[in-house]
Amino acid sequence: MGALINQHMRIGQVKKMRPSTLKRLLRSDIFPDLLELHRLDCLASHRDLELFNYCSEQLEEIGEEELKPPRLLTGNDLIALGLKPGVQFGRILSEIEDLQLEGSLSTKDEALAHVRETYLSCPSGEPGGL
Numbered sequence: 001m002g003a004l005i006n007q008h009m010r011i012g013q014v015k016k017m018r019p020s021t022l023k024r025l026l027r028s029d030i031f032p033d034l035l036e037l038h039r040l041d042c043l044a045s046h047r048d049l050e051l052f053n054y055c056s057e058q059l060e061e062i063g064e065e066e067l068k069p070p071r072l073l074t075g076n077d078l079i080a081l082g083l084k085p086g087v088q089f090g091r092i093l094s095e096i097e098d099l100q101l102e103g104s105l106s107t108k109d110e111a112l113a114h115v116r117e118t119y120l121s122c123p124s125g126e127p128g129g130l
Contacts, residue, residue, distance in 0.1 A: 011038045020101035027067040072111035
């Protein structure tokens with residue numbers, strides 16, 4: 001219940017979300033309950049179901065494969081590229097997943113090339129040398 005309360009305002013931002021953020025929300029375990037809470041809240045107050053309808057349409061239009069595609073890379077792939085395990089692994093893998101969800105990357109080779117170009121050209125293994 002706490003997660004629903006913490007997340008219930010996110011639906012108000014769905015039209016402004018990046019595609020990857022929207023897809024992560026739509027595929028979350030709590031989303032069906034979150035959407036129903038939003039619907040009931042709307043009916044009890046302003047009766048405007050525009051965002052409820054938008055989310056419902058997005059769920060229908062975006063297939064399960066597009067919401068939850070197989071991972072392009074794992075931590076083992078990053079190690080094979082010569083990166084050292086650490087907190088940056090999570091950021092890199094999340095970035096790869098975002099690019100995949102947004103349609104910018106669709107193959108493992110593309111993901112590996114992105115990591116090489118973005119992270120291996122800097123001495124610290126972080127973009128911009130951070």
